[in-house]
Amino acid sequence: MLNQKRLERIRSRMREMNLDTLIVTDPDSIAYLCEVLIHPGERFLGLLIPARGKPVLVRNALFSAPPDPALEQVVYTDTDSYAELMHQVLQPCRRLGVDKTMAASFLLPLLTDHFAEEIVNGSPAVDQTRACKSKEEILLMKKASEINDQSLAELKTYIRAGVSEKQLADQLAAIYRKNGAEGLSFPSIISFGMHAVDPHHMPDDTVLQNGDEVLIDVGCIYQGYCSDMTRTYFYGTSPSEKLQEIYALVLQANQEAEAMLKPGIPLCEVDGRARQIITDGGYGPYFTHRLGHFIGRQDHEFGDVSGTNRQLTQPGNIFSIEPGIYDPSAGGVRIEDLVLITEDGCEVLNHLPKDLEVL
Amino acid sequence: MLNQKRLERIRSRMREMNLDTLIVTDPDSIAYLCEVLIHPGERFLGLLIPARGKPVLVRNALFSAPPDPALEQVVYTDTDSYAELMHQVLQPCRRLGVDKTMAASFLLPLLTDHFAEEIVNGSPAVDQTRACKSKEEILLMKKASEINDQSLAELKTYIRAGVSEKQLADQLAAIYRKNGAEGLSFPSIISFGMHAVDPHHMPDDTVLQNGDEVLIDVGCIYQGYCSDMTRTYFYGTSPSEKLQEIYALVLQANQEAEAMLKPGIPLCEVDGRARQIITDGGYGPYFTHRLGHFIGRQDHEFGDVSGTNRQLTQPGNIFSIEPGIYDPSAGGVRIEDLVLITEDGCEVLNHLPKDLEVL
Numbered sequence: 065m066l067n068q069k070r071l072e073r074i075r076s077r078m079r080e081m082n083l084d085t086l087i088v089t090d091p092d093s094i095a096y097l098c099e100v101l102i103h104p105g106e107r108f109l110g111l112l113i114p115a116r117g118k119p120v121l122v123r124n125a126l127f128s129a130p131p132d133p134a135l136e137q138v139v140y141t142d143t144d145s146y147a148e149l150m151h152q153v154l155q156p157c158r159r160l161g162v163d164k165t166m167a168a169s170f171l172l173p174l175l176t177d178h179f180a181e182e183i184v185n186g187s188p189a190v191d192q193t194r195a196c197k198s199k200e201e202i203l204l205m206k207k208a209s210e211i212n213d214q215s216l217a218e219l220k221t222y223i224r225a226g227v228s229e230k231q232l233a234d235q236l237a238a239i240y241r242k243n244g245a246e247g248l249s250f251p252s253i254i255s256f257g258m259h260a261v262d263p264h265h266m267p268d269d270t271v272l273q274n275g276d277e278v279l280i281d282v283g284c285i286y287q288g289y290c291s292d293m294t295r296t297y298f299y300g301t302s303p304s305e306k307l308q309e310i311y312a313l314v315l316q317a318n319q320e321a322e323a324m325l326k327p328g329i330p331l332c333e334v335d336g337r338a339r340q341i342i343t344d345g346g347y348g349p350y351f352t353h354r355l356g357h358f359i360g361r362q363d364h365e366f367g368d369v370s371g372t373n374r375q376l377t378q379p380g381n382i383f384s385i386e387p388g389i390y391d392p393s394a395g396g397v398r399i400e401d402l403v404l405i406t407e408d409g410c411e412v413l414n415h416l417p418k419d420l421e422v423l
Numbered sequence: 424m425l426n427q428k429r430l431e432r433i434r435s436r437m438r439e440m441n442l443d444t445l446i447v448t449d450p451d452s453i454a455y456l457c458e459v460l461i462h463p464g465e466r467f468l469g470l471l472i473p474a475r476g477k478p479v480l481v482r483n484a485l486f487s488a489p490p491d492p493a494l495e496q497v498v499y500t501d502t503d504s505y506a507e508l509m510h511q512v513l514q515p516c517r518r519l520g521v522d523k524t525m526a527a528s529f530l531l532p533l534l535t536d537h538f539a540e541e542i543v544n545g546s547p548a549v550d551q552t553r554a555c556k557s558k559e560e561i562l563l564m565k566k567a568s569e570i571n572d573q574s575l576a577e578l579k580t581y582i583r584a585g586v587s588e589k590q591l592a593d594q595l596a597a598i599y600r601k602n603g604a605e606g607l608s609f610p611s612i613i614s615f616g617m618h619a620v621d622p623h624h625m626p627d628d629t630v631l632q633n634g635d636e637v638l639i640d641v642g643c644i645y646q647g648y649c650s651d652m653t654r655t656y657f658y659g660t661s662p663s664e665k666l667q668e669i670y671a672l673v674l675q676a677n678q679e680a681e682a683m684l685k686p687g688i689p690l691c692e693v694d695g696r697a698r699q700i701i702t703d704g705g706y707g708p709y710f711t712h713r714l715g716h717f718i719g720r721q722d723h724e725f726g727d728v729s730g731t732n733r734q735l736t737q738p739g740n741i742f743s744i745e746p747g748i749y750d751p752s753a754g755g756v757r758i759e760d761l762v763l764i765t766e767d768g769c770e771v772l773n774h775l776p777k778d779l780e781v782l
Contacts, residue, residue, distance in 0.1 A: 128621075142730075142731075143731050163527060166526070168522060168527075168544060169544055171527050172543065172544055185527060185531055187528070353485055364464055368501075370502065
């Protein structure tokens with residue numbers, strides 16, 4: 065059913081942005097608003113939110129949705145014309161907002177047919193609402209991270225010489241399912257040895273050897289909400305002195321960034337604190353990504369912890385704190401938790417130990 | 424390395440479409456052209472193809488690509504501005520083509536900053552090239568379908584009372600891997616009993632019972648290329664007379680559509696033939712989707728077998744033929760093969776029997 069509270073928050077932001085109408089096309093945003101999750105593939109799916117009156121859900125007949133008195137539904141088929149469909153459902157207006165991910169094939173006809181004097185990215189109206197989680201959402205995200213903690217703890221018992229990255233990834237998927245998760249937030253990253261230097265390495269048939277490091281960046285979905293955590297372990301023998309130094313710096317960056325969190329902090333300052341620690345340690349050029357990203361129904365949601373984001377932290381924000389150093393001459397280390405901004409501070413959602421550990 | 428032959432075919436279509444520049448953003452199209460597969464998530468990735476001169480690959484520093492003398496590469500970081508990046512790499516032009524899936528957040532700034540007098544959907548230049556597979560691609564797709572045939576044949580031995588839809592889906596994933604596939608073309612559809620009436624049902628914990636039907640719509644990826652096939656079986660006892668009638672109609676529609684295939688046939692006529700058979704049988708309203716879709720590096724590629732597509736079949740086209748009847752009072756049946764248009768006819772890529780079978 066349409067969530068009137070969320071709709072009101074979005075309409076209030078629409079007024080601030082002077083939007084007459086907003087077309088939401090992100091399936092997760094549509095599910096957030098009206099509890100209908102449809103992945104339409106290449107077909108059009110849109111929730112049209114006028115400034116006043118009932119929102120309109122436009123969907124292909126292939127995908128079903130329960131009737132909802134608060135929502136008008138317009139159903140089309142594969143043989144209908146998109147342009148005619150839009151003329152049927154969308155009143156010409158002055159300032160039209162569209163979702164940031166709306167595909168060009170659906171956006172360009174709106175421009176050609178002059179549906180609005182101005183078409184702008186209207187996603188912030190939805191994204192900033194989604195970025196402040198409700199109590200119910202927070203409970204689900206805590207549970208997702210609890211399952212993530214427990215599952216990685218169980219996976220550790222499978223880490224031994226001869227196992228391959230792919231085998232560990234498969235094992236983790238089975239553990240997640242056993243623990244009540246419904247799937248992965250994203251394809252698991254499991255990197256042995258120098259694979260850890262590539263932040264986005266995909267598991268392959270490489271087998272674990274004595275002396276390897278083991279970087280594990282994984283997350284699961286619980287009732288539609290994502291978790292995401294990274295730990296870096298060492299197998300068999302202690303890491304080199306240089307890698308120990310790198311580990312200590314990354315851990316310090318993670319801990320000091322988490323320690324400063326409370327409402328009202330510019331996100332760029334959080335990134336800056338972690339980056340300063342790593343730069344002062346001499347590894348600045350090897351911290352090649354932003355410090356974190358927001359998360360919720362999607363692993364990467366709008367909002368990030370980066371040098372360019374001047375937005376302030378707000379209660380209900382949930383994002384990752386994941387400093388990393390990737391030095392091709394030594395190895396790669398990343399340590400990541402999810403954190404929740406509370407009314408007066410912050411709560412770290414992951415509780416798996418972060419101290420350097422040789423398995 | 425940049426595939427000059429494919430680039431030339433695309434540029435020839437760009438000339439037909441009067442495009443001065445084309446921005447390709449689809450990761451699979453970029454991989455098709457320059458053998459670099461990057462999934463950039465929310466970050467910008469683009470291959471800029473000017474009418475003349477070197478194409479330019481624009482990528483975030485987080486993603487790597489080998490040097491290629493035929494390709495200019497521009498690398499940006501998370502702190503760079505997208506608008507400035509575009510001013511650096513894109514010359515203002517008269518008619519600019521963009522990919523059909525280009526996200527609004529990347530397209531709208533090009534409009535605001537007047538990069539072109541006209542911005543149009545330029546995807547057909549790439550899509551129509553991708554729709555005609557090369558000999559190498561055809562070999563890979565045949566192998567992907569061969570693995571699909573073999574794997575579904577093996578999966579059949581696991582179909583017995585008490586097994587759940589999810590368990591069968593997991594089992595199939597393991598069989599695919601054993602047989603050399605690298606993943607799924609799409610989440611497997613495994614539907615017991617009346618679940619078969621929903622064409623897009625997702626496997627759940629429902630267990631198989633005597634008298635159920637079993638609809639299996641699955642595909643795997645082999646060296647980057649997809650397979651896709653559907654078979655509908657019956658478990659334990661023969662289906663009702665009505666369901667037998669439905670099965671016979673769907674099979675006839677599948678076989679007659681395949682029998683008419685050769686170069687030069689309007690795709691809408693292929694859809695029309697199958698639809699006529701089902702309509703004449705009295706089930707027209709229950710055949711709720713198009714007859715088929717093109718396939719290759721993605722499960723659903725540009726091009727379909729639908730009532731509105733007047734394009735002619737061409738040698739090298741590979742698409743699905745998948746008629747279905749979904750009757751809530753009886754059950755759902757779909758039978759799907761992939762077919763390849765050859766120089767003088769057609770080759771069906773799936774060889775698993777299609778006659779009604781009680782397991």
